[in-house]
């Protein structure tokens with residue numbers, strides 16, 4: 001298999017326009033640019049791994065691709081099956097076949113997992129899909145070794161870290177995306193859960209689906225053998241290669257790569273001391289409103 | 300304003316029955332439901348007192364119904380009090396109500412239908428549009444459907460009758476069981492309670508009368524459907540539920556209303572009496588049309604070991620003022636008030652709950668969920684009072700508000716008065732918006748913005764919805780979805 005040789009690879013392996021094509025992408029949050037020009041082309045049937053130190057912009061890239069309104073695209077283009085993704089709302093992207101496994105899935109109180117899944121499947125595949133929904137759900141639950149009782153629970157609420165990740169994979173399995181972006185789905189899993197998740201992903205691999213796997217661990221990549229590995233540092237992809245690049249990073253860290261880039265005369269923006277990272281952002285906490293009045297009212 | 304409740308006139312809490320069981324019946328399958336409000340049938344009233352009210356009309360209403368003298372007297376006294384009494388100075392603005400521009404009595408048919416066959420065709424059509432499914436009719440204990448001011452159709456399942464359970468409209472209740480009605484009518488909510496209770500007492504018509512004998516567990520919820528379907532038709536139904544010692548009953552009322560341009564008034568009075576170790580669960584899901592003033596007085600008394608739960612959901616209406624309350628009069632009595640309010644543009648939901656702890660070891664919880672949209676206003680008023688000597692009582696009040704737009708308003712006015720030291724109290728209030736992260740998460744799975752917001756809102760009121768029987772929960776979620784026609788601002 002031909003690995004990416006250079007940083008320029010705008011066209012897919014078969015010469016057609018790639019399923020997901022990112023060109024010169026710049027992304028800013030609150031006016032602060034995090035991603036400084038990324039090119040990436042992902043085809044169905046391919047698995048791309050993105051590695052990078054904490055705070056390098058991996059999640060930012062993932063959110064921007066999915067259309068989180070907080071992430072502003074300041075430059076560049078993204079197309080999905082030839083269509084301008086940046087013009088699409090997140091739900092349109094999802095229905096078109098793009099999927100994001102969240103690094104930190106959001107809890108939605110009061111919304112039952114099962115009902116929600118049915119709605120999501122209906123949104124993507126239409127009313128007819130509801131007929132086969134149950135059967136398919138059972139199948140996927142078995143595959144992911146998840147108990148039926150999850151379906152009555154509120155979406156991600158009170159789920160353990162591992163349960164949340166499994167729930168993300170379950171959603172991916174039900175929505176059968178064309179391109180799935182997996183943001184650190186392997187983090188925080190115990191040995192068994194890790195295997196279940198990795199098997200789940202492998203089971204979904206195929207010619208009709210492409211993956212972008214964001215991870216810190218080569219362990220994941222040993223299970224899900226990537227076709228391409230991209231190293232993202234300081235908001236740029238600084239190195240791309242085949243699976244061996246992941247092994248190299250695993251063994252030697254990012255130091256050698258950073259030196260290599262600097263030797264090329266390019267600047268690398270490094271995360272702050274201590275690998276400072278944009279830690280998990282939970283949904284905005286509910287504002288506490290001190291009682292407006294303590295006055296006695298006649299009721 | 301202190302409410303007068305003459306406890307001496309009520310039967311004392313009596314002997315022991317340890318069998319107290321709580322049962323919540325849920326329909327097993329989702330019943331299909333389309334939105335059916337917003338229409339009305341042409342139906343000629345057979346008799347009406349015309350617009351406005353005076354002493355003669357009050358007496359005429361009583362005469363038309365062939366009531367006993369004591370009821371006529373109460374009506375007249377209540378009417379006099381209504382004249383003197385001012386509207387509440389707090390709460391929503393009621394100044395626009397023109398009491399002279401309301402029909403106080405409309406009688407659509409001569410007789411009440413004992414069997415379905417006897418019910419006039421036109422009214423049957425109305426029920427069809429209301430979507431009371433055939434299956435449900437069989438399933439239910441009895442359907443008491445109030446058409447305009449009179450109950451026109453009423454059926455009681457035989458096994459209920461065999462158990463000695465009375466479930467009928469209030470007028471028939473008064474005719475057929477005058478001794479029970481006389482004993483309890485107006486004892487929980489005297490006409491002097493407030494101006495609207497006085498008005499209701501003066502002109503009441505319809506409503507339900509439920510009597511559950513000692514130890515009887517009514518296995519299926521008793522249901523009543525109400526709607527307003529005459530121009531300016533005032534609905535003044537009166538409901539009285541008595542659960543004797545150790546009994547259990549779940550009463551459900553739900554309604555949809557046609558849309559009218561002129562203001563309408565709905566002012567009900569609901570009195571519940573739970574004897575020792577009895578349980579009464581009273582569930583309401585209402586969706587009045589946008590012009591209705593919905594001003595309801597609901598109050599319950601719970602004796603030793605008894606449980607009363609008000610499950611109260613309010614959508615629609617122009618103004619709703621409703622604070623279901625519970626007086627815990629016996630040791631170990633329990634109160635539960637769970638309410639949800641949805642105020643869309645131009646609507647005010649002024650709601651809450653009130654619990655009086657008058658005995659030791661009593662418990663109460665008040666949970667309120669409000670959602671406001673557009674220029675909607677929601678005000679929560681919660682009032683908990685624990686008298687001296689009510690030791691080991693526990694009370695928790697919680698009020699959560701969700702604001703969907705910038706212009707909407709939500710306020711909370713909790714009052715907690717405690718004269719006893721040995722009690723446990725909790726209260727919490729939160730205000731939230733639809734979180735961007737939650738919205739993005741749901742949309743990233745393909746739900747449109749509207750669907751995503753609906754999910755979040757339905758999730759927010761889930762603590763209320765889960766208290767409802769399945770078909771009502773489904774109905775409520777659909778009604779909320781219909782309110783979500785526009786995206787958040």
Ligand SMILES: Nc1ncnc2c1ncn2[C@@H]1O[C@H](COP(=O)(O)OP(=O)(O)OP(=O)(O)O)[C@@H](O)[C@H]1O
Pocket residue numbers: 029030034052053054055056057058059060061070103277278279281
């Ligand atoms: N919502 C946000 N608000 C403010 N700053 C943000 C936000 N999201 C990301 N950042 C900043 O952008 C940079 C990149 O963050 P990002 O989450 O994309 O990193 P990452 O590569 O996914 O890191 P990790 O490996 O720790 O998950 C960090 O400096 C982070 O602090």
Ligand SMILES: [Mg+2]
Pocket residue numbers: 058059060103183184
């Ligand atoms: Mg990240």
